[in-house]
Amino acid sequence: INADAVVIATGHSARDVYEELHKAGIKLEPKGFAAGFRIEHPQKVINKIQYGTDWGGNAYSGKKRTDDANKAYFSDISREGSKGDDDANLSSNHVGRLPVSSYRLATDKAFDGESNRGAYSFCMCPGGQIVPASTSPGEVCVNGMSFSKRDSLWANAALVVTVAPDDPVLAPYRETHGVLAGIEFQRDMERKAAIMGGGNFTVPVQRLTDFVRGISSTTAPPSSYRLGVKPSPCHEIYPEPMVKSLQDAVMDKFEKQMPGFLCDDALLHAVETRTSSPVRICRDRDSLEAIGIQRLYPCGEGAGFAGGIVSAAVDGLVVADAVLENFAHEEGMVVAESQKKRVKAVGFEY
Numbered sequence: 001i002n003a004d005a006v007v008i009a010t011g012h013s014a015r016d017v018y019e020e021l022h023k024a025g026i027k028l029e030p031k032g033f034a035a036g037f038r039i040e041h042p043q044k045v046i047n048k049i050q051y052g053t054d055w056g057g058n059a060y061s062g063k064k065r066t067d068d069a070n071k072a073y074f075s076d077i078s079r080e081g082s083k084g085d086d087d088a089n090l091s092s093n094h095v096g097r098l099p100v101s102s103y104r105l106a107t108d109k110a111f112d113g114e115s116n117r118g119a120y121s122f123c124m125c126p127g128g129q130i131v132p133a134s135t136s137p138g139e140v141c142v143n144g145m146s147f148s149k150r151d152s153l154w155a156n157a158a159l160v161v162t163v164a165p166d167d168p169v170l171a172p173y174r175e176t177h178g179v180l181a182g183i184e185f186q187r188d189m190e191r192k193a194a195i196m197g198g199g200n201f202t203v204p205v206q207r208l209t210d211f212v213r214g215i216s217s218t219t220a221p222p223s224s225y226r227l228g229v230k231p232s233p234c235h236e237i238y239p240e241p242m243v244k245s246l247q248d249a250v251m252d253k254f255e256k257q258m259p260g261f262l263c264d265d266a267l268l269h270a271v272e273t274r275t276s277s278p279v280r281i282c283r284d285r286d287s288l289e290a291i292g293i294q295r296l297y298p299c300g301e302g303a304g305f306a307g308g309i310v311s312a313a314v315d316g317l318v319v320a321d322a323v324l325e326n327f328a329h330e331e332g333m334v335v336a337e338s339q340k341k342r343v344k345a346v347g348f349e350y
Helices: 015-023 043-058 064-082 168-197 208-213 240-257 309-331 337-344
Strands: 006-008 028-030 033-042 106-111 116-125 128-132 142-146 154-163 203-207 229-231 267-272 279-281 296-298
Touching: 006 309, 015 028, 015 168, 015 279, 028 168, 033 043, 033 116, 033 142, 033 168, 033 240, 043 064, 043 154, 106 240, 116 142, 116 240, 128 154, 142 154, 142 267, 154 168, 154 240, 154 267, 168 203, 168 229, 168 240, 168 267, 168 279, 203 208, 208 240, 208 267, 296 309
Parallel strands: 006 296, 203 229
Antiparallel strands: 028 279, 033 154, 033 267, 106 116, 116 154, 128 142, 203 267
């Protein structure tokens, strides 16, 4: 690319870009990331957990099929609760509509057998769908989305555990891939998922109740993933410390925060590995140019300086200011003090 300056602002899965930069001698460094699964519940179950039996039936999406299923679910709960109790009246008399519910879960005390890890939900999508995010036929990776009206029958979220740059689970990958160990780890997990699924982007799935017990699922509830699912021993994909920490988080933390979260209808989909970039393209703190080449400006999530849409956009503004400032210096122009302050303030750690 012939240009006075190039801003490199790829997504966090641009693995070929990282490899080419590494070959070109541009400095990279490992950074922490998280990996795990995409979990899916019926939306009505999340409505019950978050709103309770009294208000859950008022969750409204505007789609008849979804709203009818939600009302029928809470009507059944009401009938079951009133059996043998003439005074019981559990049906909701509330008038009004509530948005379909969402959730957020997190702990920094998910025990992996030796120490604590972070575990959390990520990118929670109410009324949504699980979608493929694979970039190679021999790998399986999933993501999630919500429809604009949040009106599907399902709710999904990433359920992941943290992996530190010096994490012992990366040791075998560091020996052969060095700074790109995290990328190779992601690939390896995605290959295992593809093999377990049997090909054609079929996703291995496991009931959450089976996952915490460490047994393979032989059946599975319906899933929103459209390319097919296969009941599998998903707990065998990741290294044991990661599996143990996620099991501990679900049983000892998340189920206490959201009673009913751990249920037979909760279905894990393997794997979700691409929560953020496992490497950072190093840049000079003053000029924001890549270390190893001038006039190349790493930016955003793929460069390792952001952790989502908003922070990536902010980093884009900061890099744009840096480019203009560097050009201005060459032309002998004066740079506004406000621009300088914004450039110096950059430094996201994700």
